[in-house]
Amino acid sequence: MTKRSMLLFIGLLVLLPLAGHAEYGDMVLDRHKDVMAKVGVAPVVFPHWIHRMKFKCKACHEDIFVMKKAANNITMATIINGEFCGACHNGKISWDPLYCDRCHSHKP
Amino acid sequence: MSKLNAGMAFIFMCACSSALSQPLTQPVPAAPPAQSAGAGQPGAPESQYVGEMYKIGLGWHPAALQNVPKDKYGLADWVQMLNKGLIRPRSYLDPSKPEDPPLDLEIVMPSNTNLLAGAHFPHSVHTAWLNCETCHVKIFIPQVGANNLTMSRIVRGEACGVCHGKVAFPLNHCERCHVPASAGGNRTAAPR
Numbered sequence: 001m002t003k004r005s006m007l008l009f010i011g012l013l014v015l016l017p018l019a020g021h022a023e024y025g026d027m028v029l030d031r032h033k034d035v036m037a038k039v040g041v042a043p044v045v046f047p048h049w050i051h052r053m054k055f056k057c058k059a060c061h062e063d064i065f066v067m068k069k070a071a072n073n074i075t076m077a078t079i080i081n082g083e084f085c086g087a088c089h090n091g092k093i094s095w096d097p098l099y100c101d102r103c104h105s106h107k108p
Numbered sequence: 109m110s111k112l113n114a115g116m117a118f119i120f121m122c123a124c125s126s127a128l129s130q131p132l133t134q135p136v137p138a139a140p141p142a143q144s145a146g147a148g149q150p151g152a153p154e155s156q157y158v159g160e161m162y163k164i165g166l167g168w169h170p171a172a173l174q175n176v177p178k179d180k181y182g183l184a185d186w187v188q189m190l191n192k193g194l195i196r197p198r199s200y201l202d203p204s205k206p207e208d209p210p211l212d213l214e215i216v217m218p219s220n221t222n223l224l225a226g227a228h229f230p231h232s233v234h235t236a237w238l239n240c241e242t243c244h245v246k247i248f249i250p251q252v253g254a255n256n257l258t259m260s261r262i263v264r265g266e267a268c269g270v271c272h273g274k275v276a277f278p279l280n281h282c283e284r285c286h287v288p289a290s291a292g293g294n295r296t297a298a299p300r
Contacts, residue, residue, distance in 0.1 A: 024183045024184055024275070025274060025275035048275045049184065052186065052195075052197055052237075052275075053195045053197060054195075054197055054198065055197050055198050055199075056197045056198065056199050056236070056237045056238070057237045057238045057242060057275075058199055058238050058239040058242055059197075059198060059199055059200055059201055061238070061242050062241070062242060067242075067271075087201060088201060093201060
């Protein structure tokens with residue numbers, strides 16, 4: 001390893017943690033990113049951590065969410081109908097799906 | 109008489125116009141200040157709708173993970189948090205449904221190399237979070253020797269790698285699986 005690449009590597013090690021502040025198990029849901037861009041919202045970040053503080057994995061997996069990429073048809077329509085996120089985010093178990101920026105919060 | 113009528117009409121019109129200048133319904137209350145519970149990250153753009161959960165303070169707490177136990181990689185140690193009772197996650201959306209007891213069954217898998225100790229799989233830790241159907245039979249066939257468990261498959265996100273490395277502790281934490289099995293409990297030797 002040359003001195004220059006070594007310095008670059010060390011620089012990356014120092015800078016990488018500063019680059020983002022994502023938490024453990026954060027997922028970016030951007031399957032419908034074209035539609036999201038059209039209506040002017042960012043892709044969704046799903047933070048596992050806050051959800052598992054309140055519910056065990058089995059509360060959602062796999063009755064509500066299948067643990068496979070692109071296997072769940074999550075849209076605002078299905079959420080409002082009480083499916084997927086809407087099983088809890090209905091204003092009863094958790095807050096209602098009215099705060100667009102809380103979920104549509106991905107910053108590339 | 110006509111003067112009186114005109115006066116009455118004037119008073120009536122005044123009353124009407126003052127009623128119309130008032131808003132017909134109560135306005136939606138503004139979002140609480142950023143310091144209050146559930147207000148999210150200070151300065152973050154928030155929608156102005158105020159939901160029921162927001163009003164009673166059950167909102168978003170981004171600072172919640174700051175003081176939890178961490179593993180050697182600085183990631184939240186969820187097993188410790190659960191065992192110490194720092195979090196009390198519910199098993200079901202319905203709070204009246206009782207919690208299931210964990211399954212005390214440890215699977216011991218001998219290593220096929222002499223480079224590393226064999227792996228152990230404690231069902232008890234996993235059933236504290238998951239139910240049987242989450243993993244069986246889509247991810248693991250509950251039969252000795254039926255699952256081709258290799259690190260290369262796990263690294264590709266199959267088998268244990270469905271969760272480990274994503275929402276459970278990462279794969280570079282070798283010694284959490286590759287240790288001699290713990291004493292006690294029901295054990296089953298399972299050559300992969």
